[in-house]
Amino acid sequence: xxxxxxxxxxxxxxxxxxxxxxxxxxxxxxxxxxxxxxxxxxxxxxxxxxxxxxxxxxxxxxxxxxxxxxxxxxxxxxxxxxxxxxxxxxxxxxxxxxxxxxxxxxxxxxxxxxxxxxxxxxxxxxxxxxxxxxxxxxxxxxxxxxxxxxxxxx
Amino acid sequence: xxxxxxxxxxxxxxxxxxxxxxxxxxxxxxxxxxxxxxxxxxxxxxxxxxxxxxxxxxxxxxxxxxxxxxxxxxxxxxxxxxxxxxxxxxxxxxxxxxxxxxxxxxxxxxxxxxxxxxxxxxxxxxxxxxxxxxxxxxxxxxxxxxxxxxxxxxxxxxxxxxxxxxxxxxxxxxxxxxxxxxxxxxxxxxxxxxxxxxxxxxxxxxxxxxxxxxxxxxxxxxxxxxxxxxxxxxxxxxxxxxxxxxxxxxxxxxxxxxxxxxxxxxxxxxxxxxxxxxxxxxxxxxxxxxxxxxxxxxxxxxxxxxxxxxxxxxxxxxxxxxxxxxxxxxxxxxxxxxxxxxxxxxxxxxxxxxxxxxxxxxxxxxxxxxxxxxxxxxxxxxxxxxxxxxxxxxxxxxxxxxxxxxxxxxxxxxxxxxxxxxxxxxxxxxxxxxxxxxxxxxxxxxxxxxxxxxxxxxxxxxxxxxxxxxxxxxxxxxxxxxxxxxxxxxxxxxxxxxxxxxxxxxxxxxxxxxxxxxxxxxxxxxxxxxxxxxxxxxxxxxxxxxxxxxxxxxxxxxxxxxxxxxxxxxxxxxxxxxxxxxxxxxxxxxxxxxxxxxxxxxxxxxxxxxxxxxxxxxxxxxxxxxxxxxxxxxxxxxxxxxxxxxxxxxxxxxxxxxxxxxxxxxxxxxxxxxxxxxxxxxxxxxxxxxxxxxxxxxxxxxxxxxxxxxxxxxxxxxxxxxxxxxxx
Numbered sequence: 001x002x003x004x005x006x007x008x009x010x011x012x013x014x015x016x017x018x019x020x021x022x023x024x025x026x027x028x029x030x031x032x033x034x035x036x037x038x039x040x041x042x043x044x045x046x047x048x049x050x051x052x053x054x055x056x057x058x059x060x061x062x063x064x065x066x067x068x069x070x071x072x073x074x075x076x077x078x079x080x081x082x083x084x085x086x087x088x089x090x091x092x093x094x095x096x097x098x099x100x101x102x103x104x105x106x107x108x109x110x111x112x113x114x115x116x117x118x119x120x121x122x123x124x125x126x127x128x129x130x131x132x133x134x135x136x137x138x139x140x141x142x143x144x145x146x147x148x149x150x151x152x153x154x
Numbered sequence: 155x156x157x158x159x160x161x162x163x164x165x166x167x168x169x170x171x172x173x174x175x176x177x178x179x180x181x182x183x184x185x186x187x188x189x190x191x192x193x194x195x196x197x198x199x200x201x202x203x204x205x206x207x208x209x210x211x212x213x214x215x216x217x218x219x220x221x222x223x224x225x226x227x228x229x230x231x232x233x234x235x236x237x238x239x240x241x242x243x244x245x246x247x248x249x250x251x252x253x254x255x256x257x258x259x260x261x262x263x264x265x266x267x268x269x270x271x272x273x274x275x276x277x278x279x280x281x282x283x284x285x286x287x288x289x290x291x292x293x294x295x296x297x298x299x300x301x302x303x304x305x306x307x308x309x310x311x312x313x314x315x316x317x318x319x320x321x322x323x324x325x326x327x328x329x330x331x332x333x334x335x336x337x338x339x340x341x342x343x344x345x346x347x348x349x350x351x352x353x354x355x356x357x358x359x360x361x362x363x364x365x366x367x368x369x370x371x372x373x374x375x376x377x378x379x380x381x382x383x384x385x386x387x388x389x390x391x392x393x394x395x396x397x398x399x400x401x402x403x404x405x406x407x408x409x410x411x412x413x414x415x416x417x418x419x420x421x422x423x424x425x426x427x428x429x430x431x432x433x434x435x436x437x438x439x440x441x442x443x444x445x446x447x448x449x450x451x452x453x454x455x456x457x458x459x460x461x462x463x464x465x466x467x468x469x470x471x472x473x474x475x476x477x478x479x480x481x482x483x484x485x486x487x488x489x490x491x492x493x494x495x496x497x498x499x500x501x502x503x504x505x506x507x508x509x510x511x512x513x514x515x516x517x518x519x520x521x522x523x524x525x526x527x528x529x530x531x532x533x534x535x536x537x538x539x540x541x542x543x544x545x546x547x548x549x550x551x552x553x554x555x556x557x558x559x560x561x562x563x564x565x566x567x568x569x570x571x572x573x574x575x576x577x578x579x580x581x582x583x584x585x586x587x588x589x590x591x592x593x594x595x596x597x598x599x600x601x602x603x604x605x606x607x608x609x610x611x612x613x614x615x616x617x618x619x620x621x622x623x624x625x626x627x628x629x630x631x632x633x634x635x636x637x638x639x640x641x642x643x644x645x646x647x648x649x650x651x652x653x654x655x656x657x658x659x660x661x662x663x664x665x666x667x668x669x670x671x672x673x674x675x676x677x678x679x680x681x682x683x684x685x686x687x688x689x690x691x692x693x694x695x696x697x698x699x700x701x702x703x704x705x706x707x708x709x710x711x712x713x714x715x716x717x718x719x720x721x722x723x724x725x726x727x728x729x730x731x732x733x734x735x736x737x738x739x740x741x742x743x744x745x746x747x748x749x750x751x752x753x754x755x756x757x758x759x760x761x762x763x764x765x766x767x768x769x770x771x772x773x774x775x776x777x778x779x780x781x782x783x784x785x786x787x788x789x790x791x792x793x794x795x796x797x798x799x800x801x802x803x804x805x806x807x808x809x810x811x812x813x814x815x816x817x818x819x820x821x822x823x824x825x826x827x828x829x830x831x832x833x834x835x836x837x838x839x840x841x842x843x844x845x846x847x848x849x850x851x852x853x854x855x856x857x858x859x860x861x862x863x864x865x866x867x868x869x870x871x872x873x874x875x876x877x878x879x880x881x882x
Contacts, residue, residue: 001408018408021432029430034375035368037554038431039505040589044821047505075368088366095358095786098794099227100365101372101505101554126830133821135505135555136227137797139832141790 004064008033009077019065023057024048026064027074035075035104039133046132049105050074056112056128075104083153084111090149098136106132110146119150183207183334208254208286209238211294215314215327217242218250222260222279223270224526225253225361226504226553226560227794228851229787230275232359234283236784240352241287241345242294244326245314251360256528256548267529271561271676273751273849276783280847281344288342290333297333298324347781347844356786361552373524373551376511378582382411384574385434385586386423387441391814392596392671393420394447403440409433413441416573419566420596420673421450425574431586451671452814458601458670459496462624466494466605470622470666471642474652477660482618485609493606493692496876497625497684498808499598500677500801501824506554508587510568512575518545519575520582523568524553526561530633534565538572557678557798562597563632566673593824594816598809599677600626602647602684608692609660614700615711618660623648623685626674627667642667646676650685650856655716655749656693656708672811678798679855682750686856687802687863687877690746694864695873704745704864705756718754718778719747721841725776726756729839734758741771744865746857752848754778754841757796757857759833761865766881768803768862770833775854777838780845788850793836795854801826803859807878 003016008031015030022041027033027050036059039047043058050059053070078084087110097103106129113120113128120128125146134142210218219238225231235251238244254260254268261268264278291311298316299306301324308319314326347354364370389395401413401424409429416425424443428434482490511522512535519539525531525548532548539546553560571585587595602625609618627644629635638645643665645652652663677683697707705727712719726745727734737743740762747756755778760771775792782788801807806825810817818824863874866882 017430018432018436020436021430025430025432028375029432032377033368034371034377037372037505038374038507040821041435042589042820042822045505079367088363091366092358092362095362095790097359097362097365098229098790099505099553099555100361100370103365104368107366122834129829131828133505133826133828135503135557135798135826137794137800137827137832138790139797139829140793140834140836142829143834 002065004067006067007069007071009073010071015064017064019063021064022060023050023052023062023064023067023072024059027059033074033076037101037104039102044133045102046109047102047105049108049132051108051112056109075108078107078111081111083114086152087111087114087145087149090145090152094141094145094148096138096141096145098138102132102134106134106142110142110149113146114149114153118153120146183210209290211290211326211330211333213327213330215245215325216248216250217244217314217326218252220254220260221251222254222268223262223275224524224550224553224556224560226524226526226556228275228791229359229784230270231361232357233276233784233787234279235360236352236357237280237283238287240350241284242291243311243313244287246352248314249360253550253552255550256532261529267527269529269561270526271558273753273852275849276847277752277849280783284344285342288344289339292339292342293333293336294326294329296336297329298322301332353783354781354785357784358786370552372506372554373511373522374506374509374554374586376522376551376584378511378513381511381582381584382427382429382578383431383434383586384425384427384571384583385438385588386416386425386570387438387443388418388423388591388595389421389445389447391445391447391450391452392673393450394445395422396424397444397446399424399441399443401441403442404437407433407437407440410437412577413437414577416570419564419569427574427578427583435588447814450814453670453672453811454813455498455601455810459603461668462601462603463494465624465666465668466603466622468622470624470664472664473643473648474661474663479620479660479662481660482607482609482620485618489610491608491610491692491695493608493875495604495684495688497602497802498810498877499601499672500683500807501593501598501809502557502559502677503589503592503821503824503826504553504555504557504559507589507592508559508567509585510571511582511584512571513580513582514539514572514575515580518547519572520547520549521568522549522551524551524556524560526556526558527563527565530563531565531568534568535572538569539576558676558680559597562675563634589820593809593818593820596673597675598672599683600628600674604684604688606688606692608696610696610699614696614702616658616696619658619662621651621663623651623663623665625667626670626672628674628676628680630667646681648685649681650748650750651689654689655713655719656689656711657713678795679750679852682748682852682856683802686746686748686750687860690748690857690860691863691873691875694745694860694867698867708747716749718841719749719756721778722754722756722776723747725839725841726758726774729776729837730758730774733760740869742865742868744861744863744868746861746864748856750853750856753850753853755792755853755857757861759858759861759865761862761869763866763869763882767805768866768879768882770862773833773836773858775836775838776841777850777853778841778843779850780843780847782840782843783847785840788840789838791850792838792854795851796836796858797827797832799855799858800831800862802877803862803879804831805878805881
């Protein structure tokens, strides 16, 4: 067990865990932030996507020992993020969610896309969202919501 | 799940009646009770939780509605409250929908158990929720009328307010307590369609915000004081038992509390209990377990297909006969198509891994689970713990998808959780099936082989059809068997063929159900996953041979009473007229149509081949679900359902076994469609209808795969009869 100092959603957090523990489980079990989801544990589905140092990252395969000083931002902070709020509103407006389990990760990937590429094309969307699985198949509305958010932010 | 032809599959059909549950907890509680001897006359006590009622009109004006089935994406948590609120004239912005816990009162009115499946939510509870709403409204009006000394007929309601004839008004919240003291009306008049203001209108989901900002709790998010996490090492071959295990390395992991052998529904396993998931996972990875696999059958995909193909050459148990089976023999081979189809095992892999939390102590047990079968799962936990079902408080948790995977008659996940919790009295235990457990753990859509002999008449239409279906029964050995297996034929294996809407004169369908050591389960749209593929690709092949437009051919062949499919195909033809015939060059259009669970769906896709895979540029759906309760939700079910259905055409869309062991472990080996694989657009058109509503969760699934390969056949001239789809 080892103690790590994290910055999560602009707050300092100390956690004492096994250094191999993935960031996902630290967020969910130690910090009680359950908005970030476990789907596969092998970075195959994107349900666990968070931003680490501003980069969309699969938290299920990132050991806590490798986070370092990079700030971690999760779905819980998106309502207070300029782009995050617009994306969440677009998601609601387009009625994107079905079961909703993958949508934290979808939204984190979409926010990262729109931060880097304010006017994404279909190809940009496919590249940035291509690793986020949705078994309900909400992809058509995800595309629409990203485009709606881009217009809103434009 | 379950077939449209046999809705009441448990033979339970109790009369229901409304009952008011008193005002003890404040406000109006309206309940609905099942007329059952010894049960019916109890005076229920109103409780805030577990709720004794469907509706709780709180004094603050909030209207809390209990939803009698699991929400796992299909939108029922919005649609059923819409129906109720509409009849009640409730202020929609004040409606709170909750998932009801397990209780007899929340049973599906047709099935007789608390469950979701068979696309039955709206089909079965449409009247029920409207009656609840209309009854509550009548009681609120009666309370207001008494207060104002006017006749109820002189009052009207709007947005949770009762208005009297002399400008009186009272909010529902203010009337709730006095309304609760009034008798429940014997009968109520439901609104005419023209009077509905919510139902039939695009309505956004009630659960959207929480699912967009991370605050929605799912079963896996249950967190209780002192809770432990459990994983189970399952046998590498289904049903095998632990020979020996060394837990020293596992126990050495910090945070591991217990490691022990335990019975499973099939074979035995080793449970690992820890403070946290990661400790449990590391411990399970380090567990050195030896298994006795010699005594169980080692299923093997290649061998099974070979055995199934052999079986398909012989007639099975008869599922349907019409006309003369021998008529085929007089048709020359030049006028016949002999087609053999192969379908692999398919896993559901809902996004939220399977899980259940159980706390057991001397007074009873509490369960938290996203369950499609609350009744069975509650009973199973009670059985494992030596309790009565009513001693088990069963919370229905929001579930991250399911597609049938949370509708398991043997309740194997809940049994595992209860078995572990029994050993740790007073401590809540959350059992998690990792994705690997899920992919490798069985309960798949069964493998199937179909062998079909089609005889073609002079006009190019089929005049004889001989069809053999080989695959495991989904319901053998379950409580559903008595209802769904007849004359050795499991209805869920032949639905979509035996009851085809195509009028084929000489028609003969039989089935074999080999017993194989692989647990199987209904997969969203059940038998139609494979039967629609066979029927719709063959019909398309016949249309091509006849050089007839695929929509025209289908319309010609449909029986006169196939009204929904006819309406769908006609609407599809109209909506695709501008581009369907003009697809040229590297693009082609494929069509398929199929009715399942009472809902007709027709689909056209525009497809090209890119990187040896089908690229779906657009899909257009015409659907006839009767009266469309929430068109916005129907559209999303169609869009999502076709994408889910595409799982079976994905290159890695198969579960395979070699020498008893599942060859895939996770989504790297069993890969469903991602955004790049899904259609870029899915346009949905709903046939206008005032007919009784039918479900929309499953019916889009069957049409997409045949539509795609029908387009491919037009591009390549080849037929595609084995799934998953190999390189084009």
